[in-house]
Amino acid sequence: MAVSSCSFPPRVFNAYSSFECRSDPDFSGTPTGEKPRIGSNRRIGDSYDSKTSFLSSDGSITVHAGERLGRGIVTDAITTPVVNTSAYFFKKTQELIDFKEKRHTSFEYGRYGNPTTVVAEEKISALEGAESTLIMASGMSASTVMLMALVPAGGHIVTTTDCYRKTRIFIETILPKMGISATVIDPADVDGLESALNKNKVSLFFTESPTNPFLRCVDIEKVSKLCHSKGTLVCIDGTFATPLNQKALALGADLVLHSATKFIGGHNDVLAGCISGSEKLVTEIRSWHHILGGTLNPNAAYLIIRGMKTLHLRVQQQNSTALRMAEVLEAHSRVDGDLETTSKFVDALKIPYIAPSFGGCESIVDQPAIMSYWDLSQAERSKYGILDNLIRFSFGVEDFEDLKADILQALETIA
Template sequence: MQEGRHASFEYGRYGNPTTKCLEDKMSALERAESTLFLASGMCASIAVLSSLVPKDGHIIATTDCYRRTRIFIESELPKKGISATFIDPADMDSLKKALDENNVSLFFTETPTNPFLRCIDIKLVSELCHQNGALVCIDGTFATPVNQKALTLGADIVVNSGTKFIAGHNDVISGCVSGPEELIAQVRKFHHLNGGVLDPHAAYMVLRGMKTLHLRVQYQNSLALRMAQFLEEHPKIIRVYYPGLPSHPEHHIAKQQMTGFGGVVSFELIGGLSSTVKFIDSLKIPYLAPSFGGCESIVDPPAIMSYWDLTPSERAAYGIKDNLIRFSFGVEDFEDLKADFAQALKAV
């Protein structure tokens, strides 16, 4: 095999036929030359950050992002001498300044972001970064390749948490990295050493889920948009965060680069933590869990889940208020969910 006379899988950590089939399917979806599947979305992000940023390098990330990604950037990358600049997702002046003042290797961001669903202009950011020799990695987990194909907009790498919409059934953990073979080969080399392997049965589970990906996502797009509109008009909702609403700060960007706006809506309820708890406890349909993208709706209050270990003032630094709720819509009936929301809001 190593002489190149025939192809096979030398060792289970280096791949298997089921995972290879999954990777090929994801490459077709993302319009990528190559895809690597790993044990989780976080594993995929770490593999990119560890393999594509050199020692003493510099990265740019956004202030709104998955908390564990931020923790890795702030606590682990400095051990390799890697520094970071965090910018507001819409602040292109800060991006230009960071690119001018640092030898930037990589711009890493989600779009839409977690949990405020901010949107980055992928085409513009890619042009600015490429002019300065920096790569662009987009975490497209909230969008999925059904709604957004970041590589066609200029990004170099796309990361997805396959745990969420890709697999879509809240029953398997996975992650992937897609892009040109030249870059994926570097990530794969790190992955072979790191060993965050997706086992064949998990790969099969993701493949099974992907058969209905476009159907689920299209329905969840519709459901989330209708519910976001309902919530925005409700007197007990202070603010709704959803790229499909004209009130969203990057609605114009989302319209340009997305064919649908995703199945997750974040919103702020009147009152404080007690009102939030009362609302969530009154809901009958969703599960209370720290995930999204499955067939079952999931409600997640970030202040007491993802950010539970921080003080209110520390949470406030990230914009996380006690009344913030992130809601992932499943595939339930719209009228059922609307009625559930309405009765739960009456309890507040």
């Protein structure tokens, strides 16, 4: 198992994170060496994406997909240009009519598409093995638009206890205003999922995998088969995994969602979200997105494109660092700690920033009890499993020995 960040309390040091569906942490291609599939018969490089058929590994896809051939921008520049415009013109009325009737390829209005943004979408689609991708202004935009687009008024969803807090708030407070109810289960409770599917007409099963902040992994293949037998869609938030460590669509999910702010962007300098899947489902979501907004700025899209070119290099380094660090911490003497002791450890660290994100080049650390749940009492936090001594540590691309020395010296301050 390979990891790229770890959540742990100083007492126990459980260190698991963006996991990898293969045995070798030093990977360069897709799991088992095969091109990722959609369903059982479509792969990257097949008919829907012949432009990337010569790219045999995730590393090559992150660099070239969406850009090397067929880019819809008239330029010989190696890097994709940033097209800053809010609208697009048509030479004659007939050209506009041809565009409306799909005989002329172009764009109409900035909220409906942009040449730079399309390149980012095609790059993510190629990496996920998806027919289509929609990129938006944030991960929360991707989550909320997806839920509103796919769950009818009066509908029912199933989600899990481990969940990004703002997503949980949306499900608990906003969806009920549309008559949408939810069953919440433990990520490992497949029997609970089956019970919910039998008792309700469930439109969607939505979960993170790995989950935030405990990094528990859902059996995507198993739950997808179960949900599909009942006519229920499956959407996986794979932000912690990245498209390199987990191919949710190949495992049977209908949609995969990411906060591209994190590993995909990878430089702590851009907010973005994306959702990938079949053309049919993404088109439904895109229609709602055109109404609701949350459009990604083309400059931000360029930063995503730029960031993805080193995604495979960064994640390989982060996986290796976190796995090695987990092994170090497992052998370390256990340390009991309360909120104050845990804060002392965090404050003693010299390399990581104390911040509410992860997946970038810089290491980041936070106490979820303070960073994300400080407005709740200790008892209320405990209901969500947020203990006072829980730490989320996201390793960047710094040298392993430097990070190791920093963590060990910080532990000495509370030993």
